[in-house]
Amino acid sequence: MGISNVKDSNGNPLNDGDSVSLIKSLKVKGGNVTLKQGTTIKKIRLTDNDEEVDCKIDGMSIVLKTCFLKKK
Template sequence: MSENEQPGLPPCPECASEYAYESGALLVCPMCGHEWAAAEAAEGGTDAGEGSRSVRDAVGNVLSDGDSVTLVKSVKVSGGGGGTIKAGTKVSGIRLISDGVGDHDIDARVPGFGKLQLKSSVVKRAN
């Protein structure tokens, strides 16, 4: 065990780095930037806890935390200065939420607009 590794934390599921650390309720890998829930690591993977709640994009792909998505249609932003997010805008590092306003189920940081909640029906998973 290296001196920087925290005992009891699993390695990063993306890059297998042993330098993961806790940040609130999430585990974070400083090597690749991947974030995952500590509960997922304890269950042995991301598929185990996803059965009860799966969020699908506009074309039917299953979304997960940390995915990159692209808007499939332009979205008007109300409040806080307003504006329109153009179709084709890529958003990286999304978080799926269950307590969003209305039927918004994605928490994201949109370039040029800041933190917003989006509906999964207006995005598709980016490759």
């Protein structure tokens, strides 16, 4: 697959299994859940899109944009 170009909001490279935190509170589409700023998300998975990562939060599988994430 080659070298990944996935970066967080500060330009730090992200890899599979990294832990990140949210820099902004986000409403989840299709549900009445709000993810709070500062929430830590563990074991992210990279996707085919360099601007998105896949993760699990409270048992829900969610795709998040990297512009709202900060590497821990």
